[in-house]
Amino acid sequence: xxxxxxxxxxxxxxxxxxxxxxxxxxxxxxxxxxxxxxxxxxxxxxxxxxxxxxxxxxxxxxxxxxxxxxxxxxxxxxxxxxxxxxxxxxxxxxxxxxxxxxxxxxxxxxxxxxxxxxxxxxxxxxxxxxxxxxxxxxxxxxxxxxxxxxxxxxxxxxxxxxxxxxxxxxxxxxxxxxxxxxxxxxxxxxxxxxxxxxxxxxxxxxxxxxxxxxxxxxxxxxxxxxxxxxxxxxxxxxxxxxxxxxxxxxxxxxxxxxxxxxxxxxxxxxxxxxxxxxxxxxxxxxxxxxxxxxxxxxxxxxxxxxxxxxxxxxxxxxxxxxxxxxxxxxxxxxxxxxxxxxxxxxxxxxxxxxxxxxxxxxxxxxxxxxxxxxxxxxxxxxxxxxxxxx
Numbered sequence: 001x002x003x004x005x006x007x008x009x010x011x012x013x014x015x016x017x018x019x020x021x022x023x024x025x026x027x028x029x030x031x032x033x034x035x036x037x038x039x040x041x042x043x044x045x046x047x048x049x050x051x052x053x054x055x056x057x058x059x060x061x062x063x064x065x066x067x068x069x070x071x072x073x074x075x076x077x078x079x080x081x082x083x084x085x086x087x088x089x090x091x092x093x094x095x096x097x098x099x100x101x102x103x104x105x106x107x108x109x110x111x112x113x114x115x116x117x118x119x120x121x122x123x124x125x126x127x128x129x130x131x132x133x134x135x136x137x138x139x140x141x142x143x144x145x146x147x148x149x150x151x152x153x154x155x156x157x158x159x160x161x162x163x164x165x166x167x168x169x170x171x172x173x174x175x176x177x178x179x180x181x182x183x184x185x186x187x188x189x190x191x192x193x194x195x196x197x198x199x200x201x202x203x204x205x206x207x208x209x210x211x212x213x214x215x216x217x218x219x220x221x222x223x224x225x226x227x228x229x230x231x232x233x234x235x236x237x238x239x240x241x242x243x244x245x246x247x248x249x250x251x252x253x254x255x256x257x258x259x260x261x262x263x264x265x266x267x268x269x270x271x272x273x274x275x276x277x278x279x280x281x282x283x284x285x286x287x288x289x290x291x292x293x294x295x296x297x298x299x300x301x302x303x304x305x306x307x308x309x310x311x312x313x314x315x316x317x318x319x320x321x322x323x324x325x326x327x328x329x330x331x332x333x334x335x336x337x338x339x340x341x342x343x344x345x346x347x348x349x350x351x352x353x354x355x356x357x358x359x360x361x362x363x364x365x366x367x368x369x370x371x372x373x374x375x376x377x378x379x380x381x382x383x384x385x386x387x388x389x390x
Contacts, residue, residue, distance in 0.1 A: 116313030138195025194343025258285025
């Protein structure tokens with residue numbers, strides 16, 4: 001007898017130093033830096049003003065990524081210490097950060113659903129196995145999954161996945177560890193998902209669980225520009241189920257996207273610390289999601305604090321896995337909680353006129369149920385809810 005549940009994975013989605021966990025062949029961030037420029041700086045003019053970048057005798061100093069997102073401007077590259085010192089003094093530059101490796105942290109009735117789906121469709125937030133939702137189910141909406149890729153042929157997702165952009169230039173555009181496929185299935189899977197009829201766009205920024213900060217910002221920038229160029233602000237969300245130490249470049253990109261009407265849902269992080277100290281949960285405009293366990297308490301590893309927007313189910317969450325087209329896995333973490341909320345954002349956008357990020361965030365918080373989560377540790381006591389009246 002075949003089993004749908006093939007693995008049990010409990011992830012701590014946290015980035016660590018390059019030397020401690022990853023070989024150079026996986027993610028090369030040696031002497032790579034991410035530079036954040038003042039808003040609306042013309043990147044070409046700035047680069048022209050940096051002498052070493054225009055001198056062929058300095059072969060090491062080269063730009064690998066350019067970032068333009070709303071008024072956010074920046075770039076990344078492998079730079080010598082001499083150039084880094086020059087950039088820090090440049091009048092166009094706000095920050096110069098050492099790059100890091102990041103890891104992956106009419107009503108319809110679905111019976112025998114995972115407990116997380118039951119929770120977000122019942123006002124009491126209790127565990128059960130029935131998911132109630134309106135039949136529109138996110139039809140005509142778009143979920144951008146900034147993660148490790150998606151197995152587009154999985155039975156829970158097949159026919160609704162577009163392979164959007166691969167920011168990990170030297171790696172194949174596929175999900176190698178299952179995290180992105182799991183997240184995508186919670187957002188929009190036919191069986192496991194909240195918005196069962198939405199469209200998914202894969203944006204690969206990690207591989208085998210790790211990726212550089214430059215790749216994350218690059219992939220996020222691509223997703224933003226795709227949404228804006230296609231006027232999808234009212235019908236799209238970007239999910240970033242990644243967390244790490246404070247990274248101003250990513251926070252600035254998300255804040256700039258918010259000002260342009262683009263909704264971003266992020267994982268609060270799994271280090272049991274205040275979310276204001278990590279990225280991207282601390283980004284202005286981000287919808288940071290903390291994890292609730294099956295006993296309606298804050299998951300013991302979940303980050304917390306005033307920067308959290310809402311809680312959502314985040315332990316023992318059943319979703320799709322990338323190992324085969326029919327595989328499933330149980331995973332825990334704020335990645336899963338964020339994925340549920342991204343699906344909920346798309347569900348709401350499919351049935352309401354939520355024209356931009358500010359209106360969307362306000363509606364999500366207004367709809368959430370108050371006072372159900374135990375041990376919130378100073379976080380707003382709000383549990384994500386789809387408003388189905390049960």
